[in-house]
Amino acid sequence: MRNPQLNANGELTHLLTIEGLPREILTHILDTATSFISIAERDVKKVPLLRGKSVFNLFFESSTRTRTTFEIAAKRLSADVVNLNINTSSQSKGESLLDTIDNLAAMNADMFVVRHSQSGAAHMIARHLAPHFHVINAGDGRHAHPTQGLLDAYTIRHFKKDFRGLSVAIVGDILHSRVARSLIHALNTLGTTDLRAIGPQTLMPSGVEQLGIRVYHDMSEGLRNCDVIVMLRLQNERMRGPLLPSAQEFFKTFGLTPEKLALAKPDAIVMHPGPMNRGVEIDSSVADGPQAVILQQVTFGIAVRMAVMSIVASH
Amino acid sequence: MSNLPDADTLVAVLVATLRPIVTPETGMIGIVTGGAWLAERLHQELGLKVPLGRLDISFYRDDFSSSGLHASVKPSQVPFSVDDREILLVDDVLYTGRTxxxxxxxIFDYGRPKSVRLVVMADRDERQLPIAAQYVGAVIKVPAGKKLQLERDAAGKLSLRLNSPKTANA
Structure with a gap:
C-alpha cells in the first residue's frame, strides 16, 4: 500500500506521521526551514508562497503554542488563516467529524491543520478529502506529532550539526507522548543510533525497544555522556489510574536537576516541547540555564511549520 | 558554443559602465545563482564598500503552484539597510522579466529603496513584462527551447552556455 502522505510521484502532500517517510523528505523539510529562519528578521516577515490559500486550524484539543505557531507560519506564507476551536462549536452539538470537515471543505479550504485526541484522526480526514486538499497532523492522541518531531530534529541539527554519532535521551512519560514517538522515528531515519528512553516502567510503552531505543529506569545511567536531553511533560490529563506515586516523587527520581544534568556532556542541550511543569519534570535552574534551548525550539517551530506547509501545498 | 561572447569581456564592459555611477553608499544584490556570481565579480572589481547581498527568489516565483519548491533553496541575505539606498540588482540573463x-x-520586503537599477550580463530581448535593464553586457538572441546560463568552473571562471533544459525555467 502506498504511504497515504505521498502522491503517485512520492511527493509529500499531507504530513500525518514521520514514520515511513524517507530521509530525503525529512532533510528537504529541514533545509527549507533554514531558509525561512531569516524571514523573521526582515521588515516584512512574509513571503507570498501561499497567497490566496486558506488554512483552517482545526483544534479539537486545546493548544496554545502549536496552534499559535501554525497560525504565524501560515500568515508568514501569506495564507488566510481560520482558527476553529471545535470544543465550543458544532461537535458539541453532535455533528460528526467528517461532516464538520465536509462543511469546511465546502468553504473552499485548501489546507487543514488538525489536532485531535483520537489517534488516526488526521489520517481519516486525509483519506476522506479529495486529493487537492492538504492535511497536516498537529497531534493525534498518543500517536504522532510530526511537526514537533521535525522541529526537535531541526533544533538538534542546529546545535549539533549532524545526527550521526549523537547520544539522545528522552526522559519522562514516554507512554503517553506522541512527541517522543515522532522524534524517535525522525532520529532513526536521520541516522542517530544511540537513542535512550528514561522513565519509570509504568510510563514506558511495551515494546518500545523495537523502535531502536534503549530503555533506562535510572537517570544517572541513562544521562551519562548524552549530547541531547529531551524532557517530556508529565501528562496528567492523559493519566488514568495510579501510574505514579506523586509529582514530587517523580521529580526526585526523574526530574532534571543541575546535578543530574552534570552527568551529560558539558555541552549537552536540554529540550522540552512545552508546556513545562517546573519542579515536576524539570528544575527551574535547568529550564532557565545556559544549556536549555527550549525557547529556540519555539522559534524554530515556526520556520519548520512554514516549510511543511509550503512543501505540501506545492504538490 | 564559441559564438557566445566571452563572459570576462562582458564583466569588463559592465565594470566600465558602472564605475562612474557607483558611490560609497551603493548597495548591490545578486540573484542566485548566476546573478550572484556576476555580482561577486562586479562588487569586487568596483571595490564597493557596502557588503554584497544575495536573493534566492524561490519563495516569490509566480510558478510556485505548478513547479513547487526546489530542493536547494538558499536563504536570501541582504546585509545592509535597503531603505533610501540606491540599489543595483544583478542577474546573469534577462529573459521574460519574471525573475x-x-x-x-x-527587495521591497526588506525596505523601501531610493532606486533599483537592473544590471545583466546578457539580455535575451524576449520580455513578457514591462521590465528593462539599465546596464547590459550584450544582447544575445537565443533559439527557441534553449536556455542561456552563466556557469562558473572550479577555478571561479565565468562563461556563458547555451543548454537544452529538461524543464523550461524563466
Whole structure:
C-alpha cells in the first residue's frame, strides 16, 4: 500500500506521521526551514508562497503554542488563516467529524491543520478529502506529532550539526507522548543510533525497544555522556489510574536537576516541547540555564511549520 | 558554443559602465545563482564598500503552484539597510522579466529603496513584462527551447552556455 502522505510521484502532500517517510523528505523539510529562519528578521516577515490559500486550524484539543505557531507560519506564507476551536462549536452539538470537515471543505479550504485526541484522526480526514486538499497532523492522541518531531530534529541539527554519532535521551512519560514517538522515528531515519528512553516502567510503552531505543529506569545511567536531553511533560490529563506515586516523587527520581544534568556532556542541550511543569519534570535552574534551548525550539517551530506547509501545498 | 561572447569581456564592459555611477553608499544584490556570481565579480572589481547581498527568489516565483519548491533553496541575505539606498540588482540573463519582478517584490520586503537599477550580463530581448535593464553586457538572441546560463568552473571562471533544459525555467 502506498504511504497515504505521498502522491503517485512520492511527493509529500499531507504530513500525518514521520514514520515511513524517507530521509530525503525529512532533510528537504529541514533545509527549507533554514531558509525561512531569516524571514523573521526582515521588515516584512512574509513571503507570498501561499497567497490566496486558506488554512483552517482545526483544534479539537486545546493548544496554545502549536496552534499559535501554525497560525504565524501560515500568515508568514501569506495564507488566510481560520482558527476553529471545535470544543465550543458544532461537535458539541453532535455533528460528526467528517461532516464538520465536509462543511469546511465546502468553504473552499485548501489546507487543514488538525489536532485531535483520537489517534488516526488526521489520517481519516486525509483519506476522506479529495486529493487537492492538504492535511497536516498537529497531534493525534498518543500517536504522532510530526511537526514537533521535525522541529526537535531541526533544533538538534542546529546545535549539533549532524545526527550521526549523537547520544539522545528522552526522559519522562514516554507512554503517553506522541512527541517522543515522532522524534524517535525522525532520529532513526536521520541516522542517530544511540537513542535512550528514561522513565519509570509504568510510563514506558511495551515494546518500545523495537523502535531502536534503549530503555533506562535510572537517570544517572541513562544521562551519562548524552549530547541531547529531551524532557517530556508529565501528562496528567492523559493519566488514568495510579501510574505514579506523586509529582514530587517523580521529580526526585526523574526530574532534571543541575546535578543530574552534570552527568551529560558539558555541552549537552536540554529540550522540552512545552508546556513545562517546573519542579515536576524539570528544575527551574535547568529550564532557565545556559544549556536549555527550549525557547529556540519555539522559534524554530515556526520556520519548520512554514516549510511543511509550503512543501505540501506545492504538490 | 564559441559564438557566445566571452563572459570576462562582458564583466569588463559592465565594470566600465558602472564605475562612474557607483558611490560609497551603493548597495548591490545578486540573484542566485548566476546573478550572484556576476555580482561577486562586479562588487569586487568596483571595490564597493557596502557588503554584497544575495536573493534566492524561490519563495516569490509566480510558478510556485505548478513547479513547487526546489530542493536547494538558499536563504536570501541582504546585509545592509535597503531603505533610501540606491540599489543595483544583478542577474546573469534577462529573459521574460519574471525573475526580476519576483526579486523586486522581495527587495521591497526588506525596505523601501531610493532606486533599483537592473544590471545583466546578457539580455535575451524576449520580455513578457514591462521590465528593462539599465546596464547590459550584450544582447544575445537565443533559439527557441534553449536556455542561456552563466556557469562558473572550479577555478571561479565565468562563461556563458547555451543548454537544452529538461524543464523550461524563466
Amino acid at each position: 526580476t519582478r519576483a526579486a523586486l517584490n522581495e
